[in-house]
Amino acid sequence: MQIAFETEELRDLCLKADVAEARVGAAHTASLFxxxxxxxxxxxxxxxxxxxxxxxxxxxxxxxxxxxxxxGKLLLVSNQVRHNGPNAEGVDWSQVKRVRIVEVVPHGA
Known part of the structure; x- marks a missing residue:
């Protein structure tokens, strides 16, 4: 699948080991990658x-x-289909080939 990022900060966190190690620590960087x-x-x-x-x-x-x-956890949304509110149809995840990382959340946050 293709991965996009909500922000440049998230992109750097997910693509640059030095940035990831500084933010989540060396042990968690391996899990993230x-x-x-x-x-x-x-x-x-x-x-x-x-x-x-x-x-x-x-x-x-x-x-x-x-x-x-x-x-913690990664939060992903479909980067193909935009969700238009609570009454919109759900996403057919079997058709989603592009996702966007919107947040990296530490436990307890």
Whole structure:
């Protein structure tokens, strides 16, 4: 799958080891990069069996939450289909080949 990033800061965190190590620590950087490799290796989002699929709610699009070891989680949305509010249809994850990382959340945040 193709991965896009919500911000330049997220892109740098996910693509540059030195930035990741400074933010999440060396031990968690390996888990972050492994999760990103799994996302890239998947043909569609439905193959992300290690993720938790979250349904849309008010002002929050459907997303996938993927654990980053013991550090926290990645939050992904479809980068193909824009969600237009709580009454819009859900995403058919079996058709999604492009995702966007919108946040990296540490546990307890």
């Amino acid at each position: 492994a999760a990103l490799a799994d996302i890239r290796a998947a043909a569609t989002a439905i193959e992300l069996f290690m993720g938790e699929f979250i349904e849309a709610s008010e002002n929050v699009p459907p997303m996938i939450r993927i654990a980053i070891g013991s550090y």
